[in-house]
Amino acid sequence: MSKNAILWVLRFLVGGLFIFSGLIKVNDPVGTAIKLEEYFDVFSNDIAGFFVYFKPWALQIGVVLVVAEVVLGVMLILGVKLRQTVWALALMILFFTFLTFYSAYFNKVTDCGCFGDAIKLTPWESFYKDIVLLIMISVLFFFRKDLPEESPKWANATSLLVLLVSFVVAVWAIRNLPFIDFRAYKNGVSIPTNMQPSAPLQYTYVMKKGGETFTFDQYPTDESYEFVEMVLQNPEALPKISDFAAWNVDGDQSDFVFAGNKVIVLSSNLSKMSDANLDRITALLGSLQGAPVDLVFMAAATQEEIDAFLSKQNWSVVGLQADATVVKTIMRANPGIMVLKDGVVMEKYHHNNTPEATEVLDLFL
Known part of the structure; x- marks a missing residue:
């Protein structure tokens, strides 16, 4: 050549x-x-x-x-x-x-x-x-x-x-939002399912005895072996989501988030949250009052900061805490809106694309 x-x-x-x-x-x-x-x-x-x-x-x-x-x-x-x-x-x-x-x-x-x-x-x-x-x-x-x-x-x-x-x-x-969502929280994904292994995790155990190294599929009962390390054999089966959590003063609220119809407003940083479309989000939440859907505000902030924000905006919703990295992974907007049905991501919206209440309710049909 x-x-x-x-x-x-x-x-x-x-x-x-x-x-x-x-x-x-x-x-x-x-x-x-x-x-x-x-x-x-x-x-x-x-x-x-x-x-x-x-x-x-x-x-x-x-x-x-x-x-x-x-x-x-x-x-x-x-x-x-x-x-x-x-x-x-x-x-x-x-x-x-x-x-x-x-x-x-x-x-x-x-x-x-x-x-x-x-x-x-x-x-x-x-x-x-x-x-x-x-x-x-x-x-x-x-x-x-x-x-x-x-x-x-x-x-x-x-x-x-x-x-x-x-x-x-x-x-x-x-x-807006990415054209193609490659993350574990993309539309159509069941978050609770992705939090579980896709198959039973299989490990091998590396042990030492008399200066020699041995590998076992099960932990040996012979106490003369010295443990070295445990090696995962099928890492592809690990949960795709390992860090999701939502909580308040009453403890973990993940089960609540995954149950029924949810409209969740997300913020990764309250001090840097855009206020450009808060009026549209306020109108959406107001229109959904009384509908068969739970309204949630989930933010990477203290509960006191969340409660103060909700009071200022006059939002009658459930306030939950979350990790900033998790929120940024879920939503590339601050704020953004995620619609869940039994833990399945139905749709996500940038605040610039805040939907009408009828559009959201149609997702639950």
């Missing part, structure tokens, strides 16, 4: 992977921003305090990154400004490789978000993936002078169009 053919294959592989990764995250830039906030928190504590100042800009930085992934991938494949494109990709992959190595080695951020929620990779898997990309991009960088300098006008126009479309899609996903 000639050098030019090898370079073309590398361009296609690298560009295709960047486009794939970018498109998944353009679909959910809020999820990317949440992941960036995690990194900024870690870096501000471990490296330098100034990283905390990036947190308020996490969404904007996330949009730039995910759009850049898509556009640079397209430019690499189409041959647009290849030398500059390879430089940009090299800097980007160095940045990503640092993030994934830091996550893996120090076990700080256990999910890098490389492919959003669509494909979950362990920190080390993410790092090895970036190493492979780094090698391929390094080859392109080394031979960048052999890459074509000119590109056809249609390729330039296509790259600009991709930039515009990617940005519009990202903004749309922020102002």
